[in-house]
Amino acid sequence: MHADITLAVDGEEHALRVDTRTTLLDALREHLGATAPKKGCDHGQCGACTVLLDGRRALACLILAVAGDSCQVTTAAGLADGDTLHPLQQAFIDHDGFQCGYCTPGQLCSAAGMLQEAAQGWPSAATTDLTAPPVLDDTEIRERMSGNLCRCGAYPGIVAAISTAAPHTGVPEGSR
Numbered sequence: 658m659h660a661d662i663t664l665a666v667d668g669e670e671h672a673l674r675v676d677t678r679t680t681l682l683d684a685l686r687e688h689l690g691a692t693a694p695k696k697g698c699d700h701g702q703c704g705a706c707t708v709l710l711d712g713r714r715a716l717a718c719l720i721l722a723v724a725g726d727s728c729q730v731t732t733a734a735g736l737a738d739g740d741t742l743h744p745l746q747q748a749f750i751d752h753d754g755f756q757c758g759y760c761t762p763g764q765l766c767s768a769a770g771m772l773q774e775a776a777q778g779w780p781s782a783a784t785t786d787l788t789a790p791p792v793l794d795d796t797e798i799r800e801r802m803s804g805n806l807c808r809c810g811a812y813p814g815i816v817a818a819i820s821t822a823a824p825h826t827g828v829p830e831g832s833r
C-alpha cells in the first residue's frame with residue numbers, strides 16, 4: 658500500500674508517494690536525498706537519525722513517514738541560518754565535539770531539542786529538584802543526551818560544546 662504525503666524538510670516543501678512501511682529516515686534519505694540524518698542502528702538505539710519533528714527531537718528510524726505527513730522536519734543541515742552556523746554547530750567545532758562525524762548531525766538535533774525541553778522546565782532522570790527550573794550542568798547534559806551514542810567517544814567535547822552554546826540558543830538563565 659502506498660500513500661501520498663507532504664514533508665517540509667529544512668523549510669522546503671516536498672510531496673511524495675511512499676510505501677506505508679517506509680520510515681521517516683528512509684523517506685528523507687532515499688526519497689528526498691536529505692542525508693544529514695544518519696542510519697546507525699535503524700532500531701532506535703543510537704540517535705544518529707535524530708531530527709526535529711515540528712520542533713521536538715525524534716528518532717526518524719522509529720517513525721513511519723506517513724506519521725510525519727504535513728510535519729516540519731528540521732535536520733542538522735537546516736539548523737544553520739544561511740552561511741551562519743547555529744551556535745551549537747560552531748560550539749561543536751570549537752570544542753572538538755566530533756571525530757568521524759557520523760553521530761554529529763543527530764547530536765546537534767538532539768542538543769537543539771534538548772535545550773528547548775530544558776527551557777520549558779522538563780525534568781530529566783538527573784534532575785534532583787523537581788520544583789525548580791532544571792540547571793543544565795554537565796550531569797544534566799549527559800543524561801539528556803544519553804540517547805545519542807558516539808563510537809568515537811567525543812563525549813567530553815560534546816558536553817563542553819552544548820554547555821557553551823546553551824546561553825546562545827535562547828535558553829533562559831534559570832535553565833543553565
Ligand code: FES
Binds near residue numbers: 696704705716
Ligand atoms: S538509526 Fe535511529 S536510533 Fe539508530
Ligand code: FES
Binds near residue numbers: 759806
Ligand atoms: S564522532 Fe564518530 S561516532 Fe561520534
